[in-house]
Amino acid sequence: MAHQSTYQPSSKLGAWFDERLPIPRMVHGQFIDFPTPRNLNYWWTFGGILVFCLAVQIVTGIVLAMHYVASPDHAFNSVEAIMRDVNWGWFLRYTHAVGASMFFIAVYIHAFRGLYYGSYKAPREVLWMLGVLILLLMITTAFMGYSLVWGQMSFWAVTVITNLFSSLDMLVPGLGTTLVQWIWGGYAVGGPTLNRLFALHYLLPFVIAGVVLLHIWALHIPGNGNPAGIDVRLKSDSLPFHPYYTIKDGFALVVFLLLFAGFVFYAPNYLGHPDNYVPANPLQTPPHIVPEWYFLPFYAILRAIPNKLIGVAALFGAIAILFFVPWLDRSKVRSTTYRPVFKWFFWLFVADCLMLGYLGSQMPEGIYVLLSRLGAIYYFAFFLVVMPVVGMFEKPKQLPGSITEAVLGKEAAAKAEASA
Amino acid sequence: MSTSITEDDEDVSRRDVILITAGGFAGVLGVASIWPLLDQMNPDSSAQALATTEVDLSHMERGQAITVMWRGKPIFIRYRTDDEVAAGKDVPLSELPDKVARNANLPDDAPATDENRAAEGKEPWLVMIGICTHLGCIPDGQAPGSNKGEFGGWFCPCHGSQYDTAGRIRKGPAPENMAIPPYAFTGDTKIKIG
Ligand code: HEM
Ligand code: FES
Secondary structure, eight states, rough: OOSSSOOOOHHHHHHHHHHHHHHHHHHHIIISSSSEETTOOOGGGHHHHHHHHHHHHHHHHHHTTTTTOOSSSTTHHHHHHHHHHHHTTHHHHHHHHHHHHHHHHHHHHHHHHHHTTTTTSSTOHHHHHHHHHHHHHHHHHHHHHHHHHHBBHHHHHHHHHHHHHGGGGTTTTTTTHHHHHHTTTSSSHHHHHHHHHHHHHHHHHHHHHHHHHHHHHHHHTTTTOOEEEEEOOOOOGEEEHHHHHHHHHHHHHHHHHHHHHHHHHOOOOTTGGGOOOOOOOOOOSSSSSSOGGGHHHHHHHHHHHSSSHHHHHHHHHHGGGGGGGGHHHHOSSGGGGGOOTTHHHHHHHHHHHHHHHHHHOOOOTTTHHHHHHHHHHHHHHHHIIOOOOHHOOOOOOOOSSOOOHHHOOOHHHHHHHHHH | OOOOOOOOTSSSHHHHHHHHHHHEEEEEEETTTHHHHHHHHHHOOOHHHHTEEEEEOOOTTTTTTTEEEETTTTEEEEEEEEEHHEEEEEHHHGGSOOOOOBBBBOTTBBBBHHHSSBTTTTTTEEEOOOOOOOTOOOOOOOOSSSSSSEEEEOOOOTOOOOOESSSOOOSSOSSSOOBBBBBEEEEETTEEEO
């Protein structure tokens, strides 16, 4: 990797091992000595938090799988048995269920951080796209996990979401139906569907873990970006990852855990929907179907569009468009802090996503439909119009000469320049 | 004469034959084995075996509706009143968003008249798959007193699609009329679906 390791084995055994399989050297170079910009703020702590979240989901998930039964007759009851009979089952399940929400809180903050600070710009385009891929895999995994409970919301969410693919019938008659029956393994959502969702829900988190490794690899080639959006140039611009950022990340993780624990112990069902405590009934659709909160903005976009095929295309497009952000943004400056015009559009975009989230939870009628349409239009306009156009015409503010200057002021920076 | 093997000594064409045949077979087999991996996901024999259902309708009265299961899907059977049939007949085809009958017992392009939607020769009987053609929810309107929508047929609570007394889409995001399954009357009050 880009940074040369200064690792010195401290024991004979260490040296012996290092010669044969240099894992200690790699860890030392990448996670202890790794030069990290000195100006990272708390928005940079969510990467570490996300790794933690993935680990929590995998550990709690594997133990839940030891008690869970993936069959339509037993799934719901086995989840109830986990809650009532299995030792600590309530704790494991609530941690897994709340954990999924916490995972999404963290990933959304992490991604908005990237959008604000231009983290997707050269040379970090591949890093960004791997991140979008992780988001896509997380969405798929969480959707499949939610289905496993086999409550009313699980069942109808699976029905509605898998039926999205039936819209292909409008392009090639029969194609959508064939595809949907292939996904179901039957003529309706049923036992075969539940089984395969479970198999994939078990698999995908490990795929995510693999992509996370690539994501971190791609990060460690150019190194971290930073709030000033300028490259590390002086020696005094960076600090070793340990102890400076192990401490900062650790502190942020503890604060994050307070919120996490608050939900698990005091409001474990706050983020869920009560209808999922009603066993799945294939003959009765609940009066109002809503997805989990983290899918609401996308759901609002789907419903904003009266045409089925275009609605589905917009839903997938809303995520796919993120892959192209590195090329849509034409600005030479990375950090929005120095972009007086783009800044407004950015915060409007954040507000738009929150509004869409609210609208996704409401009945699709009256004013809500109109607002969803406006929200969906701005969502896409932000990427397709604002990013290229503002980038070309905006006059950015003066950038600091170095990261050292951004943190310590001009005088200290001048000293550092002189000694360099 | 040299003892080492040079390019010229090697039987290059023989090696090519091995490479191309072996590579070709491996490639074809590799591609062919993808099919079992994909096809295993399709509905299996037991799912296909459940493909017919018989229903006795002798207890039903005019205006009543029942729901039965066929292939894991709800089938709506409504014994329509004369008013409901008349309402279905009154609508000009030009007012329908979906102008074809979607009736598996008729040609694909049969127009969506009330007659083409109802049972053959028994217009009060409507037998259809009770699944909204938008994203697969089950519309309300079967039980007495449940929401039948603006057109007196069915109303889908998920995204607001409205169906008329012949199960045709009239308003909302659903693109098609609710589908009519293959079925036939096997007696005066007995039907076989599938
Ligand atoms: C990316 C990581 C993961 C995410 C985002 C995720 C998400 C979810 C969600 C949202 C649920 C429904 C929770 C509920 O409402 O009860 C769930 C359930 C479940 N998950 Fe995961 N999961 C992940 C990893 C795993 C792993 C690695 C396993 C291991 C097999 C697993 C096994 C299960 C099981 C057995 C259930 C059903 C029991 C239950 O409802 O708690 N999950 N998952
Ligand atoms: S599923 Fe019926 S309106 Fe969307």
